[in-house]
Amino acid sequence: MADPPSPDSLSKNPIYTEAELEEIAPRSRDSRARLFSSVRNKFRCSGEIAKSLLLKFIPILSWLPRYPVKEWLLGDVISGLSVGIIQLPQGLAYALLAGVPPVFGLYSSFYPIVLYTIFGTSRHISPGTFAVISVMVGSVTESLVPSEDFMTSQNDSNIDTEARDAARVQVASALTLLVGIFQILLGLVQFGFVVTYLSEPLIRGYTSAAAIHVTLSQVKSILGVAISQGSHPLSLIYTFLKLCSKIPQTNIASLLIGVIAITVMFTVKYLNEKYNSKIPIPIPIELFTLIVATGISYGVNLNKLYGVDIVGNIPTGLKAPIVPRTDLFASVVGNAFAIAVVVYAFTISLVKMFAVKHGYNVDSNQELIALGLSNSVGSFFQCFTIGTAMSRSLVQESTGGNSQVAGAVSAAVILVIILKAGELFESLPKAILASVVVVNLKGIFKQFKDIPALWRSNKIDLLVWIVTFIATILLNLDLGLAVSVGFSLLTVIFRTQWPHYSILGQVSSTDIYRDVSQCEQAVEFPGVKIFRSSCTLYFANAELYANAVKRMCGVDVDKLIEVKKKEAKKKKQLQEKAEKEAKKGLKTKKNSEETNRKVNELEFICPQIPEVKEPETEGDAVYENIEEPTMYNMESSECPFHSLILDLSTVSFVDTVSIKILKTIFRDFQEIDVSVYLVGCHENVLDQLECGNFFSKTITKRQLFSSIHDAVTYISKVHSKKPPTDEGSFNSTVL
Template sequence: MSTPSQYVVARHVYSEDSFAGDHEKIHRVPKTGLDHVRGYLTCDSKRAKAAVLSLLPIVGWMRSYRVREWLLGDVVSGISTGLVAIMQGLAFSLLASLPPSYGLYTAFFPMLTYFFLGTSRHISVGSFPVLSLMVGAVVTRLVPEDGPPANITSFEGLTPDQQRVLVASSVTFLMGIFQLAMGVLQVGFIVVYLSDTLVSGFTTAAAVHILVSQLKFVLGLDVPGINGPLAIIYTLEKIFVQITLTNICDLVMSIVIMVIVFIVKELNDRYKAKLPVPVPIEAIMTIIACGVSYGFNFEKRYDVDIVGKMVSGYESPIAPSVEVFRESAVEAFPVAIVGFAVAFSVAKVYSIKHDYTIDGNQELIAFGVSNIFGASFRSFAASTALSRTAVQESSGGKTQIAGLISAMMAMMVTVALGFLLEPLPTSVLGALVIVNLKGMLMQFREILYLWRRDKPECVVWVGTCLGAILLGLDLGLAVGLGVELLTVVFRTQFPRCSVLANIPGTDLYRDRKDHLHIFEPKGVKIFRIPSPIFFANIEFFREKLVEVGFNPLRVLRKRNKALRTIKKLGLGDLFCQETNEPSVNKEELDQPSDLKGLPFRMDWNAELPTNIRVPRVDLHSLILDFSAVSFLDISALKGLRMALKEFIRMDVDVYIVSCDVHILEKLHNCMFFDEEILTSMFFPTLHDAMLHVLGTHKEDKSTRVVMQHWHLGEAKKMYFLIYFVCFTWSLFFKWTETKL
């Protein structure tokens, strides 16, 4: 076994003042707003090239494209992904309350622009069930299935399906505007507020909504779409009311499809290392279902709902409805946020796996332009789906050429092969949607995992999931954000403060509760707060300080009362010295005032009369470890100043260590220091402060080593007790011998 490495350092004990005196600091001149503008507007060839590569990432990766190594994999991957994208587009269009053919539009148009603007090389852009459901909620609200549409001028002369398409495309257009605006304003950081836990709880709730919404297709029931809080409960109620009207053909076909697709998907996952490409079971089952439905005429013989007339080719672009903008702005913004958060998280996973970088702001621009462009051609909200992206990556896709090929396949079906899908039962599409929910529904297992490891995170997951299930996805997202922010506030408002002690023979300091052998000089306390100090936790900070040391105000009141009693008794010998300050009256002495305002100085360690009781103060030095304090606000500065002065006026030396340079600068700027709170109280490290304290208060017998184990403290007592008993017994034995 190798000998542990060691290091020895010999240097002066530094305070912040002495360190600044020995080591000159570089004086930085902060840039003005004009300097930033000039730097931003400066242009040269290098900046121009960087701008082009940033706005058009395709230029970067196309120059390094390896045709012989990557092209075949991209082609195979594009075909495999295209089959999945076509089936998912058809299925997810039901979630958006749109005719299935418009799902093919979403598999084509957004991918065209992302090919040029996106920074991820592996994600498959297209429909995503959560976004489809969120868009479908707006469509159902403005164009309900069992009632008149909203009073919107743009709806005049349009069929119900055309009205729904207009609403979906307008919401998608507005979603794209939000994403593009955030990308241009460089606010891609906003996605960090959607933690993985929140997104997991939200998508799980969305999976429950999707599952319930597809039951009517699987059972063949005519259940109108319901939107708003508790919509999932009302939908289940309507389904159970009509459960006796279930179409057996739809139900049997759906169960068979789900079982087969589930088994094959599991085999794909288990043998993915041996399979060149995953088996496109969704496409296979769709083709079989189309053939069986057409051959046995399911529509007329068994009253099965089918896809019906497919739009052949592409229609001319349409303009979005400004009236729909006004009606759906509140819903469109969370759709934009969720769509980007999901796409960015998936893109980040594969960028790390394949060692390349992605740009969050450029991704916002890419998805914004893609959704605006797609909405102009009647597609609905686009993002990415993890299952589809996994197919693209695992089947050999290296770049977005695979995505472009998958879009071409969607175009081929739309232009030439769409009529073949007309006999497809909608129950088959519903079954495919439900099977693809497996990954999201399995996230329920995270509850137990989070509860064991991080209970606040578990609260975020459960709160987000329940909020989204009961209140709807838009309000549920707001609830999740609120719960998440509350947990952050709770952690910072009530941090786990600790009292530190020295590990003997080292310059390391740890929580004294966690170690057996620690060194803690008598009269010295080291207090650590592991969070920022601000208006919400400054009182908590002061309460914890009192628990560590003592309550200065309480001791001060006791001393004031004792002084009055001593003065009445005429015990002048207890006073150390008189002051030149004027005397104060009884009312003033009752207040928690400054000891400097009292008429005498007292030696409180002297022997006091038995009827006078004053709390004994054993603390002479208090060290505050600010190594984990990232900022202080004005309220915290005021509270900290008051707390420090209370201890200082009780003759307790206070030191602050490991304070960040920016906090020190703020203390100077806010006039924190005065004749009592000095800059000499600040030390760069905890060990420097401890050595200074030990040098100021010479170590003697009062220094103690705390051993948190019975055999070092109690064993000594036991040893002396046994020794005393043995000694007494020997004396008794000798005495009896002399008597006998």
């Protein structure tokens, strides 16, 4: 182990306490004035500010005039065509997940994309229908509009599908409008940071569970059976049991179609990934599968001969806008907020990933506004809630997409299909659409590899992942998200309850201080204890912090205080006894003088009387038969260090409870003659300490320093000039 550092090895630079530093560079005291100035600047109106706000709110006005046509246009067109081809089967398939007819998936793949192109800030994501969001919408539509309510008669099992689908479209539109309103409001109040409460393990665990929900919802189409799904807790378990009971009724033709389609698409996608460097554009296997399956179904007439369920009527052309039913808001408000947050969480994670990769900036709050406008305006055209699919976004980026011009091209592809080619897919088996959904979940299912990785790296994050997954499986998507966020926040609270406490030492010949238990080169400075906590200090862990300070310093502070009090009490008793004996001695002296006078008279009369000796005197006091007082052994109450430094560099704020605890620490250690110092306090923490009346005659700003090294240097200078007291301890008064 290295030798303890000496005072001579410390810095020769000037050392300033907080009080001295504020004299040199005073801090601004008027926080109200700063706040007022900030608000005034934000609401100040000028031509430049209005222009910047316009460009911020409508980003296309800033990047489109500077669009490099020669460099980017070809890549964007190729990328847009590729994404549009993929968007077609996904739009049809995800509409079934949302519980609405397939054509509404095409609407949701057109209108929102156009709006995001105008208002979005990301150049590479592909907004539109997304499996996880679609299944969340489907859980709402199927719970509010169950199929059982549309039986043609009590004795007939036939369902009025047109009336049911119309009712579900109204629910989906109302839900989408409310989702958009929430997103716009959150964006306007700069609430984009809400997604920070959705950690990556939480999102990945949630999407993994959602993939299970999505897959199970599509098994019924592959098996060719009809079952109803709910959105209540344990609904996934009940759906699984219903599917098991329906297995004997499986349509063999539908099952074969689904298995063959899944096998073919998985194989081609594997080849696309393996030879992606040699293939300029991935093979659009989903589109080829749709075309081939539609042709076979139409030629063989699978619906009539084998009972294979098909898509059915797909109307061509665009529909006039319709105002969604606002009376449904009360029934879907909770689901709408959950979906709004989940959509934003998925989107912003992809937005930031591509922004970092390609080196451009994005605006998180503007992304919320762009998504909100896409959903709220789209709801008037009977769109259901859209999100951002990772598979399409990766295709858009890998095929040369450089801007949202690619998104506009993909929207144009969907528009052509809506106007002219939609009816060509009326004979498409629903098993094919279900297969498309399942195959595109492959990337999400790969997230189960997180479990062994998190086990090795961070078990708390693994616990968040597992709890999120189980809660979402058992409680469904909306309640599962709420429970997951609550549990994730609890882990943060629990971590602050058990932070890492450490005693720091100086690394030889440096001004760096490290944990002495983890760094052999770090040596404690003689007579100084430096304490640090790894987390902030607030009401929930303030008491634990105080106990840890006393425990880590290696002394029983409370016992030393008790011993000190006993010593003081005993000294006082001895002093009182000495004063009494002194008074008694004075009285004895007077009596002895009277006795001497009488003795002299007797000697004159009778000289044979023996002489009476006068007691020994010392000054004005007489000590006759008084034992020397036994002093208490001061070594038993002596603290092995004279200074304690509390490193508050990790503290981001203090509340009233933590201020009281800090005062208690100062009081207790000063009672055992230990000086306490604070270092690393941020400006806002200093303001909070001042407002909390922390400073007083016994606690001054001369006990605050900017760094540990400054405090240690100051202490070494003070105690090198100060001789120890008679008791062997140092004076706690700070110069």
